[in-house]
Amino acid sequence: MPEPSVPADVQARSLEASARRELRALGRANAENVARHLIMVQRLLDTDPELAYRHARYAVSHAGRVAVVRESAGIAGYLAGHYTEALRDIRAARRLSGLNMHCAIEADCERGLGRYRQALKVAEEVDPDQLDDLEEAELAMVVSGVHHEMGHSDTGLVVIEKAILMFRGDRETRRRLHSVRADRLDELGRIDEAAAVRERIGEAPRNGSEDDADVVEVYDIEDDYEQEQAQAVTRERTPPEDASDDDVRELHGQGGVENPRAQAPAPPNGGGEAGEDDRRSATFCERVEAEMAELLGENENEQDADDAIHDEET
Structure with a gap:
């Protein structure tokens, strides 16, 4: 394939040290060239994911077993909307690394291809013990969206409410979980409840005016759970200490399913129309871009023992 251009100021040594070490299996010239294209992938993900994908595909053509x-x-393929190719590359990376990585991306790619049952199967087969809280939250948001697109927003609501109760991580991800919950409530006609959730997390109501969008309220989600409300959770883990009282009050008494990820009701009329909520997809993409920045980030101030990729060959 044609090689996308790389600016002259892009240096292989700017690639993260751990990524450079993986490239040592290549010849020196090839390793340096691939490293420069990986840097371009990271630089372009946010502004031009399609061009980032072209750089990534060129790198694969020269280092497909790394x-x-x-x-x-x-x-890059996922962010550019090339879901079939993204699935192939994510699964190949998993085999090559031995790590159970990017399960939420895999499930969301299946969703993007309209293969809802396969997306749910991906989520069902994940070992939750291998996921951190953030990854588990991302997967729950994808699964909730899949159920919505299958025409079963009630099940999607159960999934996201359970994820809110069990989440132990940062405030921003908790806010995103509540935002997805508000979407499910809207879809079920529970408009007032959805609006109340959005007000507490400082999110403009749907179809609100521009003036409404300028008003930001802070929702404190750092309070402790009450013990008796925690017993409503069906999972073995206890709710996080930093979950808010509002979380529990709103979710207390809601119906649950033993394994919401495994629920796969048949799509109405042969399948739902793809249309996952834009806000969830956008924030998920932002997280993926942040991961890429960490993976391929420039470490200009890092003292690196291997200044050249193949210094032992010099």
């Missing part, structure tokens, strides 16, 4: 290269191509 895990970090396939992982970069999978993420």
Whole structure:
């Protein structure tokens, strides 16, 4: 394939040290060239994901058996909307690295291809013990969206409410979980409840005016759970100490399913129309881009023991 241009100021040594070490299996010249294209992938993900994907595909054509290269191509393909190719690259990266990575991306790619049952199967087969809280929250948001697109927003609501109760992580991700919950409530006709959720998390109501969008309220989600309300959770884990009282009050008494990820009701009329909520997809993409920045980030101030990729060959 034609090689996308790389500016002269892009240097291979700017690639993160761990990624450079993976490239040592290549010849020196090839390793340096691939590294420069991986840097371009990271630089372009936010502004031009399609061009980032072209750089990633070129890197794959020269280093297809290096895990970090396939992982970069999978993420770039996902953000550019090339879901079939992204699935192939993510799964290849998983085999090459031995790590159970990017399950939420895999499930969301299946969703993007309209393969809702396969998306739910991906989520069902994930070992939750191998996921951190943030990854589990991302997967729950994808699964909730899949159920919505299948025409079962009630099940999607159960999934996201359970994820809110169990989440132990940062305030921003908790806010995103509540935002997805508000979407499910809207879809079920529970408009007032959805509006109340959005007001507490400082999110403009749907179809609100521009003036409304300028008003930002802070929702404190750092309070402790009450013990008796925590017993409503069906999972073995206890709710996080930093979950808010509002979380529990709103979710207390809601119906649940033993394994909401495994729920796969048949799509109405042969399948739902693809249309996952834009806000969830946008914030998910932002997280993926942040991961790529960490994976391929420039470490100009890092003292690196291997200043050249193949210094042992010099």
